Amino acid sequence: MPHWRFSDEHEMFRKSVRRFVEKELSPFVEEWEEAGEVPEMVFRRAGENGYLGLKYPEEFGGAADYPAAAIFHEELGRCGAGGVAAALRAHAEMATPLINFLGTGEQKERYLAPAVQGQKIAAPGIADFEGGVDWGSGSGSDLGLGLDGPALLPAAVREGAHYVVNGRILAINGASCDFVVLAVKDPAAGVGNGIEKNREAGLRGISLLLVDKGTPGFAVGERRPMLGWRSSGTAELSFEDCRVPAENLLGEEKMGFQHITANRRWEWITLALGAVGGAGMALETAQKYASQRVQFGRPLTGFQATRHKLAEMAAGIEAARELAYHALDLYVNDVEGAGGFDATVVAGGMGRVDPPVPTKEAAMAKLYATEVYRWVADNAVQIHGGYGYAMEYPAQRFWRDARLGTIKEGASEFMREAIAEEILK
Amino acid sequence: MGSRFFTAEHEALRERIRGFVRAELAPHVDEWEAREQFPREIFKRMGELGLLGLRYPEEYGGQGRDYFAAVVLSEELARCGIGGLPMAVAVHAEMATPPIFQFGTEEQKQRYLAPAIRGEKVACLGITEPNAGSDVAAIQTTARSDSQPIASKDGAGWVINGRKIFITNGIQADFITLLARTESAGTDLARTDKQKSYDGLSLFLVDKGTPGFEVARKVEKVGMRSSDTAELVFEDCRVPGDALLGQQGRGFHQIMWELQGERLIAAAGAVATAGHILELTVKYVGERQRSGGRLVLSQTAAHTLAEMATRIEAARQLTYATAWKFANNLYPVKEISMAKLIAARTAFWVADRALEIHGGDGCPKGHPIERFWRDTRLNRIAGGTDEIMLEIISRELELR
Known part of the structure; x- marks a missing residue:
C-alpha cells in the first residue's frame, strides 16, 4: 500500500x-x-x-x-x-x-x-555503549552517547604535527575496521569523575581523529563477548603512544562532543527503524511457527490468545514504524533546509557544552521502537514455547538482539529524561 | 504538528473551530455533564458554522473539504473538556450520515443528509442490540414486508420489530440509520449458515415519531454523560418501501464499510483527547509542582509525562498515516483497526496516568481529569472493542 x-x-x-x-x-x-x-x-x-x-x-x-x-x-x-x-x-x-x-x-x-x-x-570509536564498564566512573547512558564525561576516552596530546593518543575504546567493527573515527579527550581539560563541573569542562575538550588501522601503537584487542549483536565485530581498540597526523583531525578541535551530537538524531532514527525491521521479522517468524505448530489438535494460530498476541505485536510495530517515519520526515526537512547538515542541533549546540536535546520526535521514535521490539521479541519467544529457548531456533536471537536497543545510544530512561525536558520547558 | 497533512486552509479551519469551542462549548460543559445532555441547538449552531458537513459536497450543504478537515474537527472538539459532545457530533457527522451519502438515493440525501448537515435533523445509528454487540451478523431486529412473513421487499413497505441499545443521540435524534434483518438467517442464528446471516441484513432510514418506534429508556453511563444514550424499541413499526437505504441484503457490508470511517475518526478523537489531557497535566505540574519558582517534579512523574507524550505521538502518527491511506481510497482495514486499538488504549492509559499525577487534585467529581478518565474508558469499547480490533487484525494477518 x-x-x-x-x-x-x-x-x-x-x-x-x-x-x-x-x-x-x-x-x-x-x-x-x-x-x-x-x-x-x-x-x-x-x-x-x-x-x-x-x-x-x-x-x-x-x-x-x-x-x-x-x-x-x-x-x-x-x-x-x-x-x-x-x-x-x-x-x-x-x-x-x-x-x-x-x-x-x-x-x-x-x-x-x-x-x-x-x-x-569504518568503526565509530565514539564511546558508544560501553562507557563505564571498568574504565572509570559512571554509567554509560549519559547524553545518549555513553559519555560520562570524557574520563573514559583515550587521551590525545598535541606534539608538533601529531596527536599522541593513549587509551582504550570499544567499537563496533573494531575487529575488522580499516580506520576508526575516534573521540579523544584533552587530558588537561577537567578530567571528571562524575563531578559536574569537571565533566562539563571535559566535554569541552573532546576532539575527533581519523585513525588508520596499522598506525603504530594502534592495536585491536579481544572481541567483547556479548549477549547479543555478536556479529557486530565489537572489539576493544587500544592506543599506546599512537601518533596520529594532525591533518587527521576531523572537524574542529575540542568541538568533538558537538560534532557527535549533530549526528545523534540520525543515529536514533536509523536505530528505531532497524528495531522496526527486526520486530517485523520476529513477528513473521513467530507467526510462521504458530501456524505450523500443532497442539491440542490445532495450530497455535487456532487459539485466540495466540492470534491476539500476534495482532498486538503487529499493531505495536505499525505504530513504531509511523512514529519513526514522522521523525525521519522532520529530520529530512531540517537537513534539507540546512543544506545537508543537521543545523538545528549544531546551531543549538555550538555555544554550549550540553546542547539542547534535538527534536523530541527522534527520541520518541528511538524509545518507542526499541521498547516495542523488546516486547515483540519476548512474545516471539513465548509463542515458540520451549523452542523459543533453544539456540537452534532464531527466536532467541531476536530476544537477545532486541535487548540492546533500549540501552544503546541512550537508554530508554535517558530518552524519557530528554523528552520530559522538552515537554516541560 | 502534522504539517504534511494539514494545509493553511486546514489551519485556518482549526483556528475557527478552536474559537468556537472556547467560546461556545467549553464554558458550558459542566452543566451539560450534570444534565446528562447537551442542548440540540449545538447541532444547529454547528450546522450554521458548516461543521457538520465538512467533507460532504456543496450540493447537500457541505463544505466539500477533504478527510483531514474532519480530523481537524475531531482534534479541536476534543479540547472542549468532555468526551460526550465530540462523540455525539462524530456519530452524527461521521457515522450515521456517511451511509446516506454513500448508498442513498437523491431523495434520501435531500430528506436526511442535507438537513443533518444543516444541523436541523439529528442522526443516530442503530446497530447494537441487547443480544448482538460485537457480533453484528447476529442482530435480531427484523424488517419484513406486510404480506410475507420474512421475504424480500414487496414495494408496499416494511414492518420493523426489535430493540436497539446503547444508541448515541438516541433520545434527541430525528431519525435513525438502522440495521435490520430482511431475510431469515435460518432457524439457527448461531452460525450454521454464516453467509446467510451476513447477507440477510439491510439498512433503513426511520423517522422518530413513526408509530411503533419508541425510546424505551435513557441509558445512564459511567462517562460520556453529556451525550444521550438510548434504548430504542420497534414494535410493528411500519415504514414505506423507500425507507430502505442502499441495496437490500447488503446491510452487513455497508455497515462494515461505515465502521472503517467510524473507527478512524474515533482514533483521531482519542489521540486528540489524549493530547489535550497531556497538555492539562503539563500545565498542572508547571503550576503546582514548584518550589521557589523551580519545577520540582519527581523523575517518576517526568518520565511518565515523557512516556505519555511518546505513546500519544506514536498513536497520532499511526492515525495520520492511516487517514492518508483512507483519504486516498486505499481502504486500509488492518491499519484502521490498529489505529483505533492503539489510540483508544493510549487515551485511557494517558487519562489514568494523568489522574495519578494529579493525585487527589484530579479526583473531585467534575474535575476534567476524572471526567476524561471515565470518558476515555468508552474508547476501548465503542465502535468495536479492543478485542474485536485484535480479531480483525488477526484476520488481516491471515491467522487462522
Missing part, C-alpha cells in the same frame, strides 16, 4: 534491498554470529549496491536521499541478526556521516569515498 512519505521509486528500492537482505545476508547470519563479525565482502557488496552512501552527495556515490537510507536500515533490520545490521549501520550512519559533515576534501577522498564503496570499513 502506498505511503505518504515514500515515492514509487522508494518502494522499488525497498524491494531491491529486501532481496539483497534475503539472498546475501539472512542465509549467512548464523555463520557470522559464530565468527563474531561480518566479512569484508558484505561491505563490498553493500557498497557496490550503493547502500552505504545513499544520503551523501552524488560525488560520493549517493543521491542525497535520506529516506532511502532509512528504508535500507529498516530492511536491514530484517536480516535476522542485530549484529549484522549494527555493523553496516555503525559504518554508514555513525562513522561516515561525521566525515561527510566535517571532513576536508582530502579526508573525504581518503576515507569517505572508499567507505561509501565498501572498500574501507
